[in-house]
Amino acid sequence: MSSTAQAIHHEDHHQGWFERWFMSTNHKDIGTLYLSFSFLMLFVGGSLAMLIRAELFEPGMQLMQPYFFNEISGMHGLIMIFGVIMPSFVGLANWMIPMQIGAPDMALPRLNNLSFWILPFAFILLLSTFFMPGGAPAAGWTMYPPLVLQGGESVAFMIFAIHLMGISSILGSINIIATILNLRAPGLDLLKMPMFCWSWLITSFLVIAVMPVLAGAVTMMLFDRFFGTNFFNAAAGGDPVMYQHVFWFFGHPEVYIMILPAFGIISEIVPTFARKPLFGYKAMVYAIACIAFLSFIVWSHHMFTVGIPLGGEVFFMYATMLIAVPTGVKIFNWVTTMWKGSMSFEVPMLWAIGFIVLFSIGGFSGVMMALVPADFQYYGTYFIVAHFHYVLVGGALFSIIGAVYYWLPKWSGHMYSSFWGKLHFWSSVISVNVLFFPQQFLGFAGMPRRIPDYNVAFADWNMVSSIGGFWFGATQLIFVGVVIHTVFFSKDKATSRVWEHAHGLEWTLPSPAPHHSFTVPPVIDDSQLAHGDVSH
């Protein structure tokens, strides 16, 4: 099979550079585009984060006008969520799903091209707002009216950018669902699919259900601002709190859109380096489905202090705490997979273990915030900031970096230096805690989020946090070096299996993987599957 695959590989290289990258319909090239785009945006969003931490290094106003601080903190959030975490997961889906289910490509390749190429335009629109009179929208990534409507005209650009990002991710998800449901190799039943495919199948349905709701929310905002409607205008009888309900009906599933694919990745990496099949495969699938369902009925935990009826507070409190149960199942199963395994600690495994620990810390603070009376203290403070950075940086971002270290040899055909990979990991895992752990103390003590100045009482921990921030930011330059070196300069050839105990169809292809994955559907041999209820 590998010889046919290689023949096709050569055929495709007659494409010119422009054709290959701009008109691509190939899942691997489009995956590479997504990953490169999000890598770039990681440094754009990261630079804003460095500015935020620089301003907060000391109390008082040092570097910028307060309004500019508001602009960069909101834009940092929007860029990291829509420009980094979501597209990099889509990039990984593009690369891996056809290879993991034995398909030649994604089901709808031209749609795939469209979904990617919408994104750069969306971000040009979004980033251009910095240069407009009145500046970028400055009301945080949650864009609450009436505050966000008090900015300049740039709000229209932000809204169109959000529409475009929404269309892009909806089209991407449609493609993923269509691919998984229609292009699996004969014999690869749904319940034999790798966990990464499962996590993305379920995530896609979340995207389909909630991105249109975000689009609806910002469309109403657009009409309020420019066409005289009063959806959210209290002065004219509208309801600003309704915006929060609509936004968080999107927003909470959105946070799971940013973590479920991570769960899939960790479930791929841990069994490989524990040299055991994933513990409780089916339970893992059901747990993801259960989390996805529950994510639709917890949104008001973001609004406990806004004044909802007591019955509502109690309902949303218990529903939120319920999510900890399937989440706990997942953590238990990863740990049990490692239990008595013959573990080794290659670079991807380090990131996976880092994920499990850091994500758990973030999950625990989530349960604390789910308690209504406690949340009255935490709401709007740095405690929230610490929570979502533990789950999004320690969780989502760590899983993405781990996935790159896991699959990069397969993509590029080269091994990277494990010394630099390990240095990258240890420096990141220490600095990320220096950065975010103190923010929990600051939050307890009452330091508000999204404010450029603070009481001197908060000075010490802010300085520690900023030092952690610069350290974490600088550490990511190692990652740039490792990726560039592996792709363009490494002479160290990767084998097709890459990792000793790696199971699954992607490892039966040569490294680098051929241009079209499986032109002839592979014959499924249960013992070669990573998961499923198969015993190795």
Place this chain on the structure above:
Amino acid sequence: MLRTDEKIELNEKTVPDELARRKAGARRTAWIIAAIAAAFFIASLVQGHLVGIPH
């Protein structure tokens, strides 16, 4: 039960038709999902209309 080499042969023979059939299926799936997405968009506007606009 076919032997592995027979299965591979069968796969090779049926590839073009089979892939075309599956791609048609994929297009059908895509339209259905797109309709669901559109429905969620409309529903959010209707909800905004009923709750938010003074009436």
